[in-house]
Amino acid sequence: GITSSRWYPSEGMTLKHPCVGLLQGAVIWGKAQEMLVLESVLKSMPDVTFYWAGDGPYREKILAVLGKYNNFKWLGPLQYPDKVREYLTEIDVYALVSGIDMSPLTLQEAQLMKKPVVATNVGGIPELMKNNETGFLVEKGDANGWIEKLSLLINDEQKRKTMGGEGRKFVEENFNWNKIAKEFLEI
Template identity: 30%
Template sequence: MKNNSKILMIGPDPDSFGGISSVIKLYQGSFDDVMFLSSCKNGNIICKILFFGYFLLKYLLILFKNKSLRIIHIHVSTGASFFRKSIVVNIAKLLNKKVIFNIHPARFNEFYENSHPLIKTHIKNILDKSDLILILSEKIKIDLMNICPDGNFKVLYNPITIKELKIKTSKDIKALFLGKLCRNKGVYDIIEAAKQVKSDNIKIYLYGDGDYKHFQKLIESNNLQDKMFISGWISGDKKEKIIETSDIFVLPSYTEGLPISILEAMVNGLPIVATPVGGIPEAVIDRVNGFLIEPGNYNALADKIELLANNKELRNKMGQESFNIAKEKFDISVIVNQLKGIYEELLG
């Protein structure tokens, strides 16, 4: 802990599953003058409750011990994450700290609309208390301004580390999916698309947390073992190697914020087949560095995978554009400089 820091960043454990954890890990390696405190980690409900209790004790200790602390930067999702972080916000405001509420999911407005009127009031109250609300895309900003018209909103993209682009030479085409294995991420649509892919040189690889055994049985029941491979969550060097050796990235989600998995694929020069939801259109430009299809349209998903697989020139051209866009808009150095400017503005 940096006892003289003016900024405390709060979010999930950087080694946990998910995009927010990946963002936290990148920020940890980029700021020398920011404290980091984990509010949750992987585990069952009892472990999560106990960990949050332990977090609150550490949080209070830091607040009372570190007199120079002025900004609390809170990364938040929906559901239980929001209710945990609302406690963090209320404590910070009681002690006259400035709060940055960093909302990651695109479906936050749905979370609000589907809540009980009393919960809606609580959500709006927390947004109103926040000195700055960071969101991942202009579309999400428009949605949230309907909830909190007087909120101080600013778009800050998720960051990614830029590295040297490697040339791909494989003849067999690997289409890759990384994310939670569930309906919302379009996994059933990927399986339906695989049924229609005719080229023998294409194989679709699925990696993620969730009930992968259920989807494995579904793949087997449809006799797709030769076309698809599925496994659990991967991270670190193994994930890097798998992305580097893939040719196409697919993410046919129904809702998204700004997926780290897409940014990771772009940095590795992959063309993207995704849906125009959340912040994705601000990373994937249709027919420039990939294709945007409507959620649920597995026929179009199959067509675009096949088109990219059978056109090396198009695949390489779109992959290069992915890399260029990632370098220009999402490079960690670009995002960190923007965030430093935000901190300086709040500090006055």
């Protein structure tokens, strides 16, 4: 479960817009390696800045490929939850580019911050969002899918607002502690 009251707009960070935010570690290569699909995305979307907040032993492998693009910025790890809240307040779209993932909390947090999400269709990710309602799922390795879905959201502010609002509602209704505890007790 997640406490939705902890996730509210918070000022303090200024980013260049339009922008896409990534909030993920580089601890497991099977997860982090998928970020390399962004090389094609960065080339195709030169006017969009991609900010990566996170760290890990595979950081240098990621930065060796993506760091050479002017529209890719590494922010390092962010203090939780205050700086994460400021970051999620400021971004236009949240992207979770992962090779494997079970239940990424960042996906729920981004939706609680009313951000539309684009995520890799792996593991438990499809259960944590509603494809075409709170954001979009993209198949693993599909650079063109990333370009299509991110461009759609970057270029349509109303769609971002609508999907972002639906995302908060979806997480509040499905992942609040009361619902999780009730379901657990019914087992």
